[in-house]
Amino acid sequence: MFWFNSIEHNRWLSACLQDLLDYGRKSEVKTGFACLDRDGEIDLEQPIQLYLTARMVHVFSLGVLLGVPGCRRLVEHGIRCLNQYFRDPVNGGWFDAIEHELDADGNAIPYPGRDDKRSYSHAFVLLGAASATAADRIGAHELMQDALRDSDLHWWDSQFGMVRESYNRDYSRCEDYRGINSNMHTAEAYMLVAQVTNEGEWLDRAMRILERVAEVSREYSWRLPEHFDADWKPLLGYNRENPQEAHRAYGSDVGHSFMFSRLILEARAMLKQSGKEEPEWMIPAATGMFERAREDAWRRDGAPGFAFTVDWDGKPVIRDRQAWVQFEAIGAAVTLLRVAVAEDAEAEEVEHYEHCYRAWIDFAYEHFLVRGGRIVHRLSPENKPLDLENQRLRDSVYHAVQAMLLPRLPLTPAFSVALAHGLLDKPLPEEPAHKKRFGGF
Template sequence: MGLGWFGAPEHNRWLADETHALLRFARGAAVPAGFGWIGSDGEVDTSHPVELWITGRMTFAFSLGALMGIPGCRRFADHGVRSLSKVMRDHERGGWYSAVRHDLDAEGRGVPVDPDGRKECYQHAFVMLAAATATAADRPGAHELLREAMAAQDRYWWDDTYGMPVESYAADFTDPEAYRGINAAMHTVEAYLAATDVTGDITWLTRAVQIIDFAVNVQARANGWRLPEHYDTSWHPRPDYNKDEPAHPFRPYGVTPGHGLEWARLTVQARGALVARSLPVPDWMLDAAEELFERARLDGWRVDGAPGFVYTTDFNGEPVVHERMHWVVCEGVSAAAAIRRALLDDGRGEIEVEHYEHCYRSWLDYAEEFLIASPGVWTHELDRDNRPSTRTWAGHPDVYHALQTTLIPRLPVWPAMGQALAEARLDKPAAHIPIKAQPARRRGLFGRP
């Protein structure tokens, strides 16, 4: 086995330097209403409004920086909490606007780009993630923001009939969309895991595992570990959805290998949360994470004659969109680190984790060669020849994926990142409780057949 990078002082120094650089770069996104879209020149691109998902992600990022004690991050985390609490909230109808203008009104509130625009599960998930992480950092107003975000999840987004989230509503929370998406469900899982660790309320963990059960143990398993992205309101797959718009930034046609990697990471993180609480652990979780990881690697990595992950494939694993998105390799690095750690915590040996070491090194080398234009500046999209592209993404919208890539290798699988940093677990990634999984043999344990 080659020299391992995990835990090596100089490797951790490289990760830490990139963490700091990303957070320095992210400061340029701050605008009065929240955080804007950073353009290719490093300045806010005012052709984009202030979007809820970006403000949520940036608040999450600066809250992590505050937890690490990086000077300056607290004021940006606080700016994000204020923006989510006051500026981007719909104070009359509930929930949060998807986008507001850059400048505030006379009362210091945001001016929605479209007051009657739809409210989206995907975007609200990042409000909850930001609020939970800011709460872990004990930022002013974060606790109240988290209570509001959790109340909105209970009232609007959680559909107990299917044990899955609703996709979107009209502005007044009527007219639910006749569509369900695995992307919004995935980020809901992430938010629920963060909320579990901050609040201690296992309702959120139970729901997160229920979503994972459906997405991973039911849908991915039934489709050769290629997870369908799009569904009808009864959660039946819609395999031809957006076939005429295959490179859609949020709802692309076909299979997205990057989401397979992301679900693999979330699966082992949820499993860690169950183990930590001595709750029954479905016996499929770790194996399923490895299956998802391997299918995404085989379908996505270096499959068209050049290094990098293709954006999408069809259901036979053939590439559809060849562009390389930075977030996909970020999720590959993070998944490799998380699965490796989960295997070690489970008592596996070095030989069993060597594959993940190799993938981790290869994909970070790719990021260093092709994606990182300068410290903290990650090109968000490349073409199939690894040249900068703007087919789907222009500029550098946020630092969310890249920042996690620099931190997950230094943290334990559980708890969630904010709580792990609050517990001073940085560079102490080994499980701090005995791993004694309690297998729950029946599939669909958390409400799905």
């Protein structure tokens, strides 16, 4: 029997998710949701960040739809903070980060050096607002419409079918750099918006992003370039001399390959559900990116765990294990397993993805998920925790929450819409008798 069909396994996933939501509550502050330190306390040395506050709106919207008490207030707190404190009242859009304290007039203070506008953060404003709309929270629909207008006005580049990376505060100067990370999360948000609004344009945009990603990844043996110039030409040597740069690391980030693999398959399911023909490139791209990332990064140091980045020959560059990569690998394995079952794949293929899921969720349980919902965010290549006092944590429970939900939901619709439609814990079809590993009577 598939683990996804096990009542006890789903109860375990639910318990983990409940712990993560409880842990996430600790991040609430007056102006949004803050970073937490390794002990689960508010980190006063880091600003209140737009992407994290918007992520938590998304996460707590899922909590609302799951029926978890207390989440409704947290969603509305996040929406109010995005509107009241993060909005730029002069130039429009949202500040990327603000100070913990307000000025004498009760207004937010943009964090020094972070008063710019970034499409990565904007993607989460759109995602959070769309999920809150699905959860029917006050102010959510208006926030989503504002974010869509901002996407049209500043971020979507119809020439290339991708989003731009960043602007200065008044949108007068656009950065020449283009990045895969911001486009990945924008595609995620567009796919959700398409389902919340029933407007196909947003899926069309997501498909343009996904197709370009598939094309460029295929050119490099399914390793995904991260960095590009303004004409979307890959910058393969970007940050080669500074490979540990946290936000724009040199090489290919295997976590992004796993997440794109999942998004491609979810977009394919959306197309099928709407009666449209899915392009032939989608399954080969999803499987190619998944297998390349798995082969390049899993157990490369003689111990379980994924290296964070690899070079263009597949050699690990940043060997630390990061929790979010593990959670995205779990999500990709889930989606590929569901597709394999739906497409009546050979037993060996089904068993391969099921084995990946079991091995990777075991590893997450043993190394990243701490009782009570806290996450160990980084491990050494020897799988020793690296969440030390001098290392700033900048993640949230977002990746982990989605990894705990994915095995309990169908490929489509997206998380919040699926929960709103009551699609939690619908079992996978059982294996045909001739493919069962045991018995078959």
